[in-house]
Amino acid sequence: MPSPFIELEVDTPTGERTVKVTNPEKTYFSALPAGRGRKLDLVEYYLAVADGIVRALAERPTVLKRHPDGAEGEAIYQKRVPEKRPEWLETATVHFPSGRQATELCPVDVAHVAWAANLGTLDFHPWPSRRADTERPDELRVDLDPMPGTTYDDVRTVAYEVQALLDELGLVGWPKTSGSKGLHVYVRIEPRWSFTEVRRCALALGREVERRRPEIATSKWWKEERGERVFLDYNRMARDQTIASAYSVRARPQATVSAPLTWPEVAEAEIADFDIWTMRERFTALGDVHAGIDLAVSPLEPLLELVARQERDQGLAEAPYPPQFPKMEGEPLRSRPSVAGPAAEKRAAAAAKTAAAQTAADADRARTTPRPGRGPR
Ligand SMILES: [Mn+2]
Numbered sequence: 149m150p151s152p153f154i155e156l157e158v159d160t161p162t163g164e165r166t167v168k169v170t171n172p173e174k175t176y177f178s179a180l181p182a183g184r185g186r187k188l189d190l191v192e193y194y195l196a197v198a199d200g201i202v203r204a205l206a207e208r209p210t211v212l213k214r215h216p217d218g219a220e221g222e223a224i225y226q227k228r229v230p231e232k233r234p235e236w237l238e239t240a241t242v243h244f245p246s247g248r249q250a251t252e253l254c255p256v257d258v259a260h261v262a263w264a265a266n267l268g269t270l271d272f273h274p275w276p277s278r279r280a281d282t283e284r285p286d287e288l289r290v291d292l293d294p295m296p297g298t299t300y301d302d303v304r305t306v307a308y309e310v311q312a313l314l315d316e317l318g319l320v321g322w323p324k325t326s327g328s329k330g331l332h333v334y335v336r337i338e339p340r341w342s343f344t345e346v347r348r349c350a351l352a353l354g355r356e357v358e359r360r361r362p363e364i365a366t367s368k369w370w371k372e373e374r375g376e377r378v379f380l381d382y383n384r385m386a387r388d389q390t391i392a393s394a395y396s397v398r399a400r401p402q403a404t405v406s407a408p409l410t411w412p413e414v415a416e417a418e419i420a421d422f423d424i425w426t427m428r429e430r431f432t433a434l435g436d437v438h439a440g441i442d443l444a445v446s447p448l449e450p451l452l453e454l455v456a457r458q459e460r461d462q463g464l465a466e467a468p469y470p471p472q473f474p475k476m477e478g479e480p481l482r483s484r485p486s487v488a489g490p491a492a493e494k495r496a497a498a499a500a501k502t503a504a505a506q507t508a509a510d511a512d513r514a515r516t517t518p519r520p521g522r523g524p525r
Contacts, residue, residue, distance in 0.1 A: 151170045151171050152170070152171060152172065152173070153168050153169060153170040153171070153172070154168075154169050154172050154188070155167070155168050155169070156168075156169060156191070156195070156262065158195065158258060158259040158262055160257035160258065160259050161257060162236075162257070165234070165236060165257075165259035165263075167191075167259055167262040167263050167266060168266065169187065169188055169191050169262075169266050170266060171187055172186060172187055172188035172191075173186050173187070173188065174186060174187045174218070175187075175218060176189070176190055176215070176218040176219055176268075176270075176403075177189075177190075177218065177219050177400075177401055177402065177403040177424070178218070178219070178220065178401045179400075179401035179402045179403075180401075180402065180403055180423070180424075180425075184425065185401075185403060187218075187266075187268070189403075189424060190265050190270070190397060190403075190424065191262050191265045191266060193397065193405075193424035193425075193427070193428060194258065194261045194262055194265050194395075195258060195262060196428045196431060196432075197395050197427060197428065197431045197436075198258035198261075199435070199436055199439075200394060200395045200408065200431060200435075200436040200438070201258065201261050201272070201393070201394070201395040201396075202255065202256075202257060202258055202261065203394075203436060203438065203439070203441070203442070204272070204274065204393040204394040204395055204396075204438075205255040205260075205261065205272055205274045205393055206255065206256060206278070207240075207254060207255075207256060207278040207279050207280070208240075208254065208255070208274035208275050208276075208277070208278055208279070209240040209241075209242045209252040209253070209254055209274070209275045209277075209279065209282060210252055210253045210254065210255055210264075210272050210273060210274040210275070210393075211225060211226065211227050211252060211272075211273040211274075211390055212224075212225075212226040212253060212264050212267065212269040212272065212273075213225055213226075213269060213270055213271045213272075213273060213392070213399070214226055214267050214268040214269050214270075215268050215269075215270050215399055216267070216268035217268075218268075219270060219398075219399045219400055219401055219403065220399075220401060223399060224268075225273075226267075226269075227250050227252055228250045228251060228252065229251055229252055229253045230267075233263075234263065236259070237253070237260060237263065238253075238254045238255075238256050238260065239251045239252060239253060239254050240252055240254035240279035240282060241282070242275060242282050242388070243282070243283075243387075244387070244388050245386075245387050245388060245472060245473045245474065246472075246474075252275075254279050255272075255274075270396070270397045270398065270399050271327075271392040271393070271396035271397060271398055271399070271406075272392070272393045272396050273390035273391065273392060273393065273396075274390060274393050275388075275390060276288070276289055276346070276385065276390075277339060278339070280339075281339050283342065283343070284339035284340060284341060284342065285337070285339065285341070285343060285346045285385070286336060286337055286338065286339040287334055287335070287336060287337065288334070288335040288337050288346055288349060288350060288385065288448070288451075289332060289333075289334055289335075289350070289384055289385060289391060290310055290321070290332065290333040290334075290335070290350065290353060290354075290380060291326075291330065291332055291380070291381040291384040291391055292306055292307060292310070292330045292331045292332065292333070292378050292379070292380060292381075293329070293330045293378065293379040293381050294329055294330055294378050294379075295366075295371075295374050295375070295376060295377055295378065295379055296376065297375075297376030298364070298376055298377060298378055300329075300418070300419070302364045302377075302378050303329075303330050303331050303378050304331070304414055304415060305361070305364060306357060306361065306364060306365045306378040306380070307323055307331045307333060307414055308411075308414065308415075309357050309360060309361050309365065310333050310353070310357055310380075311323070311333070311411060313353065313356055313357060313360075314333075314335065314353075314446075317450035317451065317454070318446070318447065318450055319335050319446035319447070319450065319451070320335065320336070320444040320446050321333040321334065321335050322334045322335070322336075322408065322438050322441050322444075323408075323409045323410075323411060323414050324394050324406050324407055324408045324409055324438070325404075325406055325407045325409065325417065325419050325422060326391070326392060326398075326406055326419070327392060327396060327397070327398035327400075327404045327405050327406035327407065327419065327422070328392075328398050328400070328404070328419070329419065330378075331414070332391060332406070334394075334441065335446050336441050336442060336444055336445050336446060337445065337446055337447075337448045338445055338447075338448070340448070341448055341452075343385065343386060343387045344476070344477075345448075345452070346385050346448070347382060347383070347385035347386050348455050348466070349385075349448060349451035349452060349454075349455060350380075350382040350384070350385040351367065351382035351455075351466075351467055352451055352454045352455040352458055352464075353380070353382075353451060353454070354367030354380030354381075354382045355367045355458060355464060356454060356458075357380055358380070363377075364377050364378055365377055365378050365380060366378070366379055366380070367379070367380045367382060367467070369383065369467055369468040370468070370484045370485060372484060372485070372486055373485065382467065383468075383469060383470050386469055386470060386473065389470060392406050393406065394406055394407075394408045394438060395407075395408070395427070397424060402420065402423055403423045403424045403425075404419055404420060404422060404423050405422050405423060405424060405427050406422075407421070407422035407427060407430075408436065408437050408438040409437065410437050413437075465478060465480070466478040466479045466480060467479075467480070468480065468482045469482065
């Protein structure tokens with residue numbers, strides 16, 4: 149028997165699109181009251197916050213985190229946009245750290261979002277760059293992750309410390325709940341610098357916040373060095389390391405969403421305050437509280453100067469990249485301090501060999517030309 153479906157007519161600036169929603173009554177969020185946590189409620193949520201979600205994703209190559217069996221089912225991180233797709237769907241090509249490339253969804257209107265939601269997409273993970281120049285991020289993202297032993301109040305305190313620093317440097321930050329456990333602060337920048345440079349700025353910012361509040365903030369990559377502190381995850385600015393966008397629904401039975409906040413709200417707002425229903429109400433009342441983000445373009449130079457000062461005065465150089473990256477220029481030995489030493493050098497060499505073999509195997513599956521300009525310049 150074919151799956152039940154309905155068709156929605158979705159208005160876009162370039163015309164009306166028909167978006168099919170299959171299995172609209174399927175339960176996606178078990179902790180919501182009956183009839184409020186269906187797949188159709190997910191799709192309708194995104195249509196209700198259209199202006200906000202489109203601002204968060206516009207023209208950005210976007211990874212889909214799909215949960216076709218609902219929030220508690222298995223997740224599929226879908227980078228490549230499926231071959232079978234409507235002819236109006238727009239895409240963008242990106243280059244991964246391995247040198248491979250992929251065609252990802254590139255939302256330009258809410259019909260793209262609704263189409264993806266019908267695939268079971270809960271959260272959208274956009275690149276911090278846009279399709280006009282995918283190599284130059286226009287969004288510096290500060291990701292605040294509470295480590296075990298910390299509280300959400302600690303996350304708030306660190307967020308305000310980030311705000312104070314940005315303010316001193318003449319940059320404008322836009323806070324949002326992650327919808328899961330932490331907070332994010334986004335800064336709109338001119339798309340003039342590489343991933344390597346913007347990530348290095350995120351690292352400098354994290355290190356400076358750690359210097360000011362060492363009791364609750366850390367920028368250390370290795371978990372054993374973080375302690376019971378809030379981690380400023382600078383590697384979220386590395387290529388292809390995306391995070392859930394504003395208005396994204398998170399994979400929780402309560403259907404919490406990543407909620408854009410004003411700075412005064414950070415002190416009071418709880419993660420659980422915002423779900424697919426309460427956010428709809430808030431959006432109707434206030435609209436997108438981050439509506440000004442694209443007009444508030446901040447200079448990156450003050451952070452580049454901070455990078456230089458830290459190097460000069462504190463001897464701080466590069467810091468580790470995530471495991472799937474090739475060894476990056478200036479990067480220290482990517483090995484936990486507790487296992488560093490000559491034996492670690494050997495292990496690192498062996499790991500590099502395995503990684504290279506893996507990359508070659510991947511390349512066989514999706515034969516592409518490695519991009520000559522990728523990596524540090
Ligand atoms: Mn996070």
